[in-house]
Amino acid sequence: xxxxxxxxxxxxxxxxxxxxxxxxxxxxxxxxxxxxxxxxxxxxxxxxxxxxxxxxxxxxxxxxxxxxxxxxxxxxxxxxxxxxxxxxxxxxxxxxxxxxxxxxxxxxxxxxxxxxxxxxxxxxxxxxxxxxxxxxxxxxxxxxxxxxxxxxxxxxxxxxxxxxxxxxxxxxxxxxxxxxxxxxxxxxxxxxxxxxxxxxxxxxxxxxxxxxxxxxxxxxxxxxxx
Numbered sequence: 001x002x003x004x005x006x007x008x009x010x011x012x013x014x015x016x017x018x019x020x021x022x023x024x025x026x027x028x029x030x031x032x033x034x035x036x037x038x039x040x041x042x043x044x045x046x047x048x049x050x051x052x053x054x055x056x057x058x059x060x061x062x063x064x065x066x067x068x069x070x071x072x073x074x075x076x077x078x079x080x081x082x083x084x085x086x087x088x089x090x091x092x093x094x095x096x097x098x099x100x101x102x103x104x105x106x107x108x109x110x111x112x113x114x115x116x117x118x119x120x121x122x123x124x125x126x127x128x129x130x131x132x133x134x135x136x137x138x139x140x141x142x143x144x145x146x147x148x149x150x151x152x153x154x155x156x157x158x159x160x161x162x163x164x165x166x167x168x169x170x171x172x173x174x175x176x177x178x179x180x181x182x183x184x185x186x187x188x189x190x191x192x193x194x195x196x197x198x199x200x201x202x203x204x205x206x207x208x209x210x211x212x213x214x215x216x217x218x219x220x221x222x223x224x225x226x
Contacts, residue, residue: 004068006049009034009195011041020196023071023090031087032196033094035067070097088199111150114197115140115188139184142171152198155189157207164210179210 002024009018016038024030037060043052050064051057074093078085109117119136122128143150146166160182167173167181186208192198202208 004071006035006064008039008041008044008046011044011046013041016040017044021067021071025075025085025087025090029087031090031094033067033091034197035063037063067094067098070094109197111152111155111189111192112140112144112148114192115143118188118191135180136184139181142167142181143185152189152192152200155200156202157205160202160208175210176212179212182208182210 004021004023006019006021009020011017017040019035019037019039021033021035022030023033039051039057039060043054043057044050045052051060071090071094074090075085115136119133119140122136123133146163164178164182167178173181186203189198189200189203193201
């Protein structure tokens with residue numbers, strides 16, 4: 001049986017970093033699961049894949065042990081029953097047994113909270129300008145005004161169509177501004193996919209995009225979208 005290992009999202013951060021679990025069910029079938037807990041990287045033993053020794057991490061270690069036990073039990077049960085265990089089934093079961101039946105992943109952020117956290121992280125990076133962060137915040141505000149919370153599983157072409165209609169008819173956006181907002185949303189969703197938080201790839205479909213049209217008029221500032 002493959003090992004259950006725990007890692008940090010950002011092992012070089014000076015702030016507490018999210019802990020996630022990785023388990024390979026079989027080749028090309030790997031579960032990546034955020035456990036909803038954070039720890040300072042300097043308190044993490046990357047070789048042991050566990051917190052450094054200390055009474056303050058007793059409860060965290062108990063949680064990691066529980067997750068490991070659940071994984072082993074579910075794998076064994078599937079083997080006894082002669083079933084092929086899928087990544088999604090194991091993820092759902094793990095979330096349910098950890099006491100979070102609403103979401104597939106216990107502690108997993110929704111779209112809104114993920115975007116908020118992503119903006120905070122990028123704000124502290126020199127790779128992203130103040131104007132870029134300002135645009136991110138405007139797009140985030142518009143998304144939150146439309147729906148909060150949004151679960152990753154809700155995103156679909158139909159959801160996109162309703163959101164775009166909201167941009168046109170409520171926010172007064174033209175097609176080019178709608179295109180910018182959808183593009184930013186897609187980039188946020190892609191970041192969540194790369195982090196292993198999102199598995200819904202509806203945003204990658206061609207119909208999800210809004211095609212820009214050439215306009216001789218200069219763009220308005222993003223702040224003018226209300």
